[in-house]
Amino acid sequence: MKKTWQDGKLFLLKQAAMLSIFVWCSFAANANNIRTAEPDNLKVYLEQIIGNEAEYRNYKNIQELNRVSAWIREQMRLFGVNCRFQTYTVNSQPYRNVVCPLNAGHSNRVIIGAHYDVFEEQHGADDNASGVAGVLEAARILSAEKARLKQNIEFVFYTLEEPPYFRTESMGSFIHAKSIAKEKDKISGVYILEMIGYFDPKVTQEYPVGLKWIYPSHTNFIASVGNIQSRDLTSSYCAAMESLKQLQCERLISPSFIQGVDFSDHMNYWQFDMPAMMITDTAFYRNKHYHTEQDTLDKLNLDKMAQVIDGLVKTILNLK
Template structure:
């Protein structure tokens, strides 16, 4: 091989390496999902020891990559629960929050709901390490999103959002990763809160959805535009009034309540995944390849904002 071809070949290898390093690793995704879902006890609010074990695992992964990592602890009925927070680009004042809850509802693995979102955080932490950022990015794993604490002041996301408001932190916006791993290509695999929406969005559950309320703010508009333009995965955008069933069914609702611009990134939950809150919500039902593409899309958008 002549010297010029050798240099070109090495540059190609270097380019391929750099491209690969900025993409989600499906092997790591499977490994994280296994740790989070194949546990001795389920990740419910009753099993505080299991929640603590999960929080420690998340913190340990965050510590490999982030500028800072800490627990945000709070008490509910005499028990201590923890949000796990890590930060990148801490020199910046304005910040973006990316959150996902790690508790599950009842005696089930909670693979899509919401180990998938938590794995999204873990992979984002790896991808964000060493990146040049325009804003500070905080990744937050929330406790107590599920009933009986949903829509109460005991949600981990409420505790976190309130702390940002109380400290007058400058928040650019928030993204809630809520069920990002379930996809179906079959006809009639997707339903909607209003049947007529199938005429607009189709009846196949083969896309990820960016969900926001009307007037959700500048951040959500820019995030949605940038995410869709990247074309990492088939994406649809949905905007509606907060009263529409399902539009606020995750942690972003607490950021809305405190006046922050926020959206939910989701596979549409029970409108598609019929394993929702059932023992059949296992990691074997997830589409790891498309889940990786969702994470790639979030990462690519974050570094451009």
């Protein structure tokens, strides 16, 4: 059959349409291609946070606490997020949180936080360098995905979470929570990372009394812990983890009198009636190196830590 000029024009139009569909599909695929957490990055962060083996970032060693907080601020600056120190005084000594807002142009915001101090003289790799490294890696990814955010984010690194200041108004998280209490209606949720790196297949998972019949005995899961007010936060996080099809997520919605459910910085946001949850490997219910000198970097599973962070990133990006 003889081809006409109209046939040629129709062919070109079809080709152009096909190319447009291809380009659109490629764009859509890229739009869904969210950056993922990198275990190698986590290792670098952990090494920097832990620092010199002869120095411990406890409440007595303000110089070491200041080294860590200054390094955190500089690392966040490299991600394009500027931070300020929230300084306060305890027993005539200065301590500081690191507060790092990521403004995406919205009215509401979420808080992602972790404490950087340790208990006594220990390296505190899991407790809580792992949580700090997790917040840093989440900040790296979310700052790069800023255009997709539907809420602003405030990354906060707390001091004085550990004894002797635990459950006192000297906790860094209490200082921060109190400072934003008047804005609580604009705070959609608080996500606290507290020990997220310990997954040992040789260990049997333990629980508070009465819970071992409900939850798994293995340690290949991350826990999403909250109260009634924060149940939607815990649900969204576990849903994100489930969609990734990597690390199992277990939810615990509980009143604070069950031992362990409020053993971190989220408790202070609960005091000011803000929805807050804890993402955790369950601390001493699993990690028997908790609050000992054996809580070291070599005990952590960086690949699973990265999966925990990927779930958090997906949760934040799914917020409306």
